[in-house]
Amino acid sequence: MNAVRRKKLMWVMFTLAGAAIAVALVIYAIGQQTDYYFDATAIAQGEAPQNKRIRAGGMVVAGSVQRAPNDPLSVEFTITDFESTVPVTYQGILPDLFAENSGVVATGKMQGETFVAGEVLAKHDENYMPPEVAKSMKENNRNGLTPPSEQYNPAEPIHETQTLQQ
Numbered sequence: 001m002n003a004v005r006r007k008k009l010m011w012v013m014f015t016l017a018g019a020a021i022a023v024a025l026v027i028y029a030i031g032q033q034t035d036y037y038f039d040a041t042a043i044a045q046g047e048a049p050q051n052k053r054i055r056a057g058g059m060v061v062a063g064s065v066q067r068a069p070n071d072p073l074s075v076e077f078t079i080t081d082f083e084s085t086v087p088v089t090y091q092g093i094l095p096d097l098f099a100e101n102s103g104v105v106a107t108g109k110m111q112g113e114t115f116v117a118g119e120v121l122a123k124h125d126e127n128y129m130p131p132e133v134a135k136s137m138k139e140n141n142r143n144g145l146t147p148p149s150e151q152y153n154p155a156e157p158i159h160e161t162q163t164l165q166q
Contacts (some may be wrong), residue, residue, distance in 0.1 A: 039136035044084035097122040
């Protein structure tokens with residue numbers, strides 16, 4: 001092989017190696033940012049990994065929100081999917097729409113039996129519920145359990161209106 005071909009082959013090999021490294025880094029970064037969703041039943045059954053970032057969703061149990069007397073930013077509450085409950089702790093300012101008997105999705109880690117949330121997201125209007133929460137709650141509602149709130153149902157799709165004929 002002459003020197004020109006060897007030089008071209010080396011450039012091709014370095015380019016392919018660089019592309020392979022770039023693809024591997026992108027795949028690794030995407031894997032690190034993936035948060036798997038677990039409902040309260042899956043968490044209570046031990047399916048959620050310990051000390052790994054996950055998303056947990058459900059309805060906030062009425063009467064379960066407690067604030068620490070010496071630290072107003074420290075909040076403890078319980079979420080449910082009407083089959084199981086999971087205690088949640090959160091350090092920070094809760095969203096304005098956070099309320100009891102409303103849907104939430106929290107991102108954080110399981111530490112023992114408690115979910116330690118780093119971020120809490122609340123529903124954004126009275127009819128909305130995150131799709132994952134609505135799906136898991138509908139599946140769990142097959143047992144005949146009735147949710148205590150109308151907010152259980154996700155928003156209905158908008159139907160086309162008929163125009164008046166003149």
